[in-house]
Amino acid sequence: xxxxxxxxxxxxxxxxxxxxxxxxxxxxxxxxxxxxxxxxxxxxxxxxxxxxxxxxxxxxxxxxxxxxxxxxxxxxxxxxxxxxxxxxxxxxxxxxxxxxxxxxxxxxxxxxxxxxxxxxxxxxxxxxxxxxxxxxxxxxxxxxxxxxxxxxxxxxxxxxxxxxxxxxxxxxxxxxxxxxxxxxxxxxxxxxxxxxxxxxxxxxxxxxxxxxxxxxxxxxxxxxxxxxxxxxxxxxxxxxxxxxxxxxxxxxxxxxxxxxxxxxxxxxxxxxxxxxxxxxxxxxxxxxxxxxxxxxxxxxxxxxxxxxxxxxxxxxxxxxxxxxxxxxxxxxxxxxxxxxxxxxxxxxxxxxxxxxxxxxxxxxxxxxxxxxxxxxxxxxxxxxxxxxxxxxxxxxxxxxxxxxxxxxxxxxxxxxxxxxxxxxxxxxxxxxxxxxxxxxxxxxxxxxxxxxxxxxxxxxxxxxxxxxxxxxxxxxxxxxxxxxxxxxxxxxxxxxxxxxxxxxxxxxxxxxxxxxxxxxxxxxxxxxxxxxxxxxxxxxxxxxxxxxxxxxxxxxxxxxxxxxxxxxxxxxxxxxxxxxxxxxxxxxxxxxxxxxxxxxxxxxxxxxxxxxxxxxxxxxxxxxxxxxx
Numbered sequence: 001x002x003x004x005x006x007x008x009x010x011x012x013x014x015x016x017x018x019x020x021x022x023x024x025x026x027x028x029x030x031x032x033x034x035x036x037x038x039x040x041x042x043x044x045x046x047x048x049x050x051x052x053x054x055x056x057x058x059x060x061x062x063x064x065x066x067x068x069x070x071x072x073x074x075x076x077x078x079x080x081x082x083x084x085x086x087x088x089x090x091x092x093x094x095x096x097x098x099x100x101x102x103x104x105x106x107x108x109x110x111x112x113x114x115x116x117x118x119x120x121x122x123x124x125x126x127x128x129x130x131x132x133x134x135x136x137x138x139x140x141x142x143x144x145x146x147x148x149x150x151x152x153x154x155x156x157x158x159x160x161x162x163x164x165x166x167x168x169x170x171x172x173x174x175x176x177x178x179x180x181x182x183x184x185x186x187x188x189x190x191x192x193x194x195x196x197x198x199x200x201x202x203x204x205x206x207x208x209x210x211x212x213x214x215x216x217x218x219x220x221x222x223x224x225x226x227x228x229x230x231x232x233x234x235x236x237x238x239x240x241x242x243x244x245x246x247x248x249x250x251x252x253x254x255x256x257x258x259x260x261x262x263x264x265x266x267x268x269x270x271x272x273x274x275x276x277x278x279x280x281x282x283x284x285x286x287x288x289x290x291x292x293x294x295x296x297x298x299x300x301x302x303x304x305x306x307x308x309x310x311x312x313x314x315x316x317x318x319x320x321x322x323x324x325x326x327x328x329x330x331x332x333x334x335x336x337x338x339x340x341x342x343x344x345x346x347x348x349x350x351x352x353x354x355x356x357x358x359x360x361x362x363x364x365x366x367x368x369x370x371x372x373x374x375x376x377x378x379x380x381x382x383x384x385x386x387x388x389x390x391x392x393x394x395x396x397x398x399x400x401x402x403x404x405x406x407x408x409x410x411x412x413x414x415x416x417x418x419x420x421x422x423x424x425x426x427x428x429x430x431x432x433x434x435x436x437x438x439x440x441x442x443x444x445x446x447x448x449x450x451x452x453x454x455x456x457x458x459x460x461x462x463x464x465x466x467x468x469x470x471x472x473x474x475x476x477x478x479x480x481x482x483x484x485x486x487x488x489x490x491x492x493x494x495x496x497x498x499x500x501x502x503x504x505x506x507x508x509x510x511x512x513x514x515x516x517x518x519x520x521x522x523x524x525x526x527x528x529x530x531x532x533x534x535x536x537x538x539x540x541x542x543x544x545x546x547x548x549x550x551x552x553x554x555x556x557x558x559x560x561x562x563x564x565x566x567x568x569x570x571x572x573x574x575x576x577x578x579x580x581x582x583x584x585x586x587x588x589x590x591x592x593x594x595x596x597x598x599x600x601x602x603x604x605x606x607x608x609x610x611x612x613x614x615x616x617x618x619x620x621x622x623x624x625x626x627x628x629x
Contacts, residue, residue: 007070008077008248016080022060024081024143026208026249029055029074050143050158050208053215053257056250058143058208079248083144084210084233084281086122086169086203086347094295094314095352095385096404097187100359103407103441108366110407110441112188112358116224117177118217118263119351120210120231121170123154123163123197125335128171130179130186131193137224138163139216140197141209152200163197168335170195172343173232175333177355184324184331184340187355187403194224198233205233210281211251214265218258227361228377229258230354232268232347237277239306241285251281259286264377266290266354268346270304271319275393278304288378292316292349293388293400295327303346305394311382313352313401316344349401356381356403360410367441368413376410384409408442414497415440415489422485422502427509428477429587434485435469436461436499442492450485452476458488477506479589510589511535511543513581516565520596524572527602531568533593535560535583545583548592572600 016023032055047065049057058081061069069075103110116136126135140160142152150156154164165171174193179186196213198205210233217229246252255265266288270279282289289308292300292315299305300315317328322342324331329342357377365371372380385402418437426432438446446468447458453476461468483506487499516532518524531547546556547568560566560583576599584590607627 007075008079009070010077010079010248012080013066013078017063017066022062024058024060024206024208025078026052026081027057027059027069027075028077028248028250029057030076031055031074033057033074050212052208052211053250053254056208056211058206077248081249082207082235084205084207084235086167086199086205086233094297095187095356095401097352097356097359098185100403100407101185101189109190110359110363112178112191112227112355112362114190114225114366115188115227115358115362116192116194117188117351117354117358118194118196118220118224118226118229119170119174119177119354120196120198120213120217120229121173121233122167122199122201122203123165123170123335124174124193124195125165125171125333126195128175128333128335129338130175130181130184130333130340131171134178134180134192135174135195136192137194137220138197139195139213141212141216142198142200143206143209144200144204146200153197160197163195165197165335166201167199167203168341169199169203169232169347170197171335172332172341173230173347173351175340176330176348176351177230177358179333181333181340184333186332187352188358191227191355191358192224194220194226207246207249207251207281211249211254214251214254214258218254218261218263221258221261221263226263228264228266228354228357230266230351231281232345232350234268234270234279234282236280237272237274238280238283238308239277240283241308242280242283243285246281246284252284255281255284255286259374262371262374264288264354264357264374264381266350266357268350269309271302271345271347272304273302274304274306275390275395276306278306278309283308286374288353288382290346290350290353291398292344292346297386297388297400299388299390299393300344300346302344305390305396305398307394307396309394309396309398310378311353311385311401312388312398313349315346315349316342318344320344353381353401356401356406359403360406363407363441364410372410380409381406408493411442411491411493411495413440413491414495415443415446415491417487417489417497417499420487420499420502422504425507427589428479428481428506429474429509429589431471431474432477432504432506433469433471434461435467436487437466438468438487438489439466440489440491440495443489444492445488445490447488448485449488450483452481452483452485461487479506479508481506508589509587510585510591511537511540511545511562511583513545513583513591513593515581515593515596518579518596518598522598524598524600525602527571527573527600529570529572529598529600531570531579531581532565533581534563534565535581536563537585540585543583543585545581548580548582550578574600574602
């Protein structure tokens, strides 16, 4: 660059004027520019400028207008508005996205539901069946020419609220992220798409428009719950981070602002077959720079990668396109039909990472209650997965996207152990079943530890959805045996949870006896006393019961019916007695009822002696004395 009055001027602009009457530039002002006065407008060639982000404006200028800008003390820099190009040249299963999609929490699958990915690309066919209803917002920043009709937004302006695709690249990228087609399923098939169109029909985009698009995604983060930004557009060749260079057009600042707002920015490294350089703006340090592997986990021949490449994802094998299904390409939605087409490129790898981020944010926020920061996302997703050895190419190894591995890396939640229970009031001759509900997105093992065999042993529980059970066979019990048990639950991230220790008894068994009459401490006036009771048994419908008087067997009924009132009759002399009932079932389980007392009294009172005074004076008291038995 050259300098004029402390203005940083990109020399490439001067070269462009040798062949063009107008050149697209990005102007950075020291302060927001003001509208020119009438006098100023008379003596200057007024420039039509479009805001990019704060203090940055894009404009197509002539040489005379460049001279006006160089005389403006408020101008800090003027740089060429470079042109980027789209990187086009059953990964869901390969990268374990389908495994994660099947995981549930509170009956909700991890599919990205409730989250959006902001795609900056060529637009979208919002009515494609695989996306229909989930393209929740569209915008366009497209200042390049579209043939002879004007600039490249659908309404022929440089900014529009319509992002209709006229190239196909953007629809394909959107499908890789969020297609809910049962055959060609995206990484996050429940996620929404926010599309910002920045390219014309040939796939070219002004860097200033990409900057505006990143800023727009950031501004609308909360409105659409945007988890990530996917950019599969770029150009140039960089072997180190390029933050300073892209700060001259405001893009570094836009990336950093989105990153600070917990939006992860994912960009393609490019398809120039380079093992030393990657394309920009993927070279910005806060960006996740994504290169490509084949479906067989080899480095794609076209894939740019170097020391500042952050990771890889499956982008295919061959240049060009192919009908689906295909082994060498990534199949996704077409923009011009309701069908699907296969493409390869780092463009196809990048949206898979962006979609995976939506899944991670859904898990962390909805399951663990705390969204991930952009730093946590970047560190997690770039450092977990299959290792791709590129020592013979770039000299480095890279992690290939594995959504499940990333999910396990952020899983800090213990499995929830809910309502552990055991069969109530069981007898030692019965089986007893322990049940518990256990929930965890990455649940691995549920065990019950018990000592009913005499030593502590861990037993694997059987599952029916979230409910787990283990049945202890009666062979393990003796009458009135006391034993302890508890539940262990472990997930795939080795988060372990343990229930309380429970103690139970295997009841001795036998019928439960209810006494009716005589009531306790009753007085019976006849020598023949009737005894009524009933007995309930868990298993038998008939058993034997004995009447005991003063703890001595009196009589036995061998066919007492379960739950029926049974009667014994016995004769007694006058006296006080105790009685109870003993019942025995077919398992020889005997139960003795509580003891009651009764008294038999059949005799009338006897007057044994009478005496009273026979001579009385008027006013004397009369005394009678008698003995009664």
